[in-house]
Amino acid sequence: MAQAGEFLAYGRQDIDADDIAAVVRALQSDFLTTGPEIDAFETEFARWTVAGHAIACSNGTTALHLALEALGVGEGDVCIVPSITFMATANAARYCGAEVQFADVDPDTGLLTAETLEAALERTGDRAKAVLPVHLAGVPCDMESIASIARKAGLKIVEDSCHAIGSLYPDGSMVGACRLGDAATFSFHPVKSLTTGEGGMITTESAELASRMARMRSHGIERDSSRFVREEGAHEPWYHEMPALGWNYRLPDINAALGRAQLARMGEFAARRRALVSAYRKGLAPLAPLVRLPDDPAGSDPCRHLMNVLIDFDAAGISRPSLMHALKARGIGTQVHYIPVHTQPYYVRRYGRMNLPGAQAHYARTLSLPLFTRMDEADVMRVCDELGAALRA
Numbered sequence: 001m002a003q004a005g006e007f008l009a010y011g012r013q014d015i016d017a018d019d020i021a022a023v024v025r026a027l028q029s030d031f032l033t034t035g036p037e038i039d040a041f042e043t044e045f046a047r048w049t050v051a052g053h054a055i056a057c058s059n060g061t062t063a064l065h066l067a068l069e070a071l072g073v074g075e076g077d078v079c080i081v082p083s084i085t086f087m088a089t090a091n092a093a094r095y096c097g098a099e100v101q102f103a104d105v106d107p108d109t110g111l112l113t114a115e116t117l118e119a120a121l122e123r124t125g126d127r128a129k130a131v132l133p134v135h136l137a138g139v140p141c142d143m144e145s146i147a148s149i150a151r152k153a154g155l156k157i158v159e160d161s162c163h164a165i166g167s168l169y170p171d172g173s174m175v176g177a178c179r180l181g182d183a184a185t186f187s188f189h190p191v192k193s194l195t196t197g198e199g200g201m202i203t204t205e206s207a208e209l210a211s212r213m214a215r216m217r218s219h220g221i222e223r224d225s226s227r228f229v230r231e232e233g234a235h236e237p238w239y240h241e242m243p244a245l246g247w248n249y250r251l252p253d254i255n256a257a258l259g260r261a262q263l264a265r266m267g268e269f270a271a272r273r274r275a276l277v278s279a280y281r282k283g284l285a286p287l288a289p290l291v292r293l294p295d296d297p298a299g300s301d302p303c304r305h306l307m308n309v310l311i312d313f314d315a316a317g318i319s320r321p322s323l324m325h326a327l328k329a330r331g332i333g334t335q336v337h338y339i340p341v342h343t344q345p346y347y348v349r350r351y352g353r354m355n356l357p358g359a360q361a362h363y364a365r366t367l368s369l370p371l372f373t374r375m376d377e378a379d380v381m382r383v384c385d386e387l388g389a390a391l392r393a
């Protein structure tokens with residue numbers, strides 16, 4: 001439980017003595033950057049998501065960039081990105097030299113849907129190369145219908161799963177298992193459900209994709225002699241080649257050690273998050289219809305990273321900034337996820353103004369309430385009570 005009267009941020013990390021001990025052990029070891037902790041973290045993360053391969057990298061943004069690059073996204077291509085996401089989802093396409101086609105979203109869930117993907121595809125034509133469904137707040141998109149449209153259109157699928165560690169699709173498979181997508185990306189930023197400080201991971205079923213991403217995260221360097229293109233020097237112990245231009249997107253062993261310790265508690269974290277969300281469902285019910293939490297997509301079992309609720313500010317007679325200030329004064333932190341990315345000045349300059357009514361309707365009503373594993377049901381009730389009091393005031 002949070003301390004009595006403690007300020008409840010919208011999200012925060014959960015670090016215990018085992019996490020600290022794991023980091024200290026890594027610091028005392030021979031490896032600070034890529035070493036045995038990386039291999040072990042990748043193996044354990046692949047096991048957790050039930051994916052064939054997992055590649056660790058420096059953050060969720062570089063995870064997206066590596067995945068798109070490995071899938072061959074480049075200049076002349078277009079990536080379809082829902083407008084309700086963190087800007088990194090779109091920016092990763094731009095890093096590859098591709099353009100972004102923003103898709104609209106369901107106004108309640110904020111998720112990309114089959115219909116909004118089809119509309120975006122129609123606007124794009126045959127330059128569409130990839131789609132990046134975002135499992136916003138940890139709630140899985142309807143991947144069956146999205147993947148069926150994407151496959152027909154020949155699109156690669158990168159699931160931005162940065163919010164969705166531990167979430168389950170309706171068929172019971174784990175987000176990240178890549179049953180329908182080519183790759184899934186994760187972020188381990190401190191507000192996410194599992195943290196390494198900064199850090200990221202990509203999962204995939206493709207061994208070829210995994211080995212390209214592993215090379216490209218370290219300058220594009222090839223050390224496997226069977227893949228060398230030059231004969232000379234191949235027998236020399238220091239020899240390596242750089243067949244393609246990569247980056248330094250490596251995750252240090254210190255961070256991977258923290259990730260492993262956190263992953264060992266991920267089952268416990270997921271159970272806590274699910275329990276807190278059910279407490280929110282009960283606690284928020286009396287505030288309907290002013291405050292609503294959309295139903296989860298049928299059959300899915302999200303492990304929520306964000307407690308983003310919909311508030312009818314007009315009907316409540318209070319503006320969002322005033323409500324946020326009032327809650328802050330009552331010890332409750334809130335945040336807005338997200339400003340539609342198509343309205344960011346960089347993208348307006350590039351693509352002009354777009355009309356995406358679902359994204360605007362979601363943005364107008366969304367507010368993220370506190371959700372982190374050190375909270376308990378009494379903290380949730382405190383948030384619901386304070387929210388009700390602020391709305392009535």
Ligand SMILES: Cc1ncc(COP(=O)(O)O)c(C=O)c1O
Binds near residue numbers: 059085162189
């Ligand atoms: C949906 C989404 N995608 C990508 C990212 C980028 O992750 P990172 O901050 O680790 O680079 C984030 C981080 O907030 C995110 O929320």
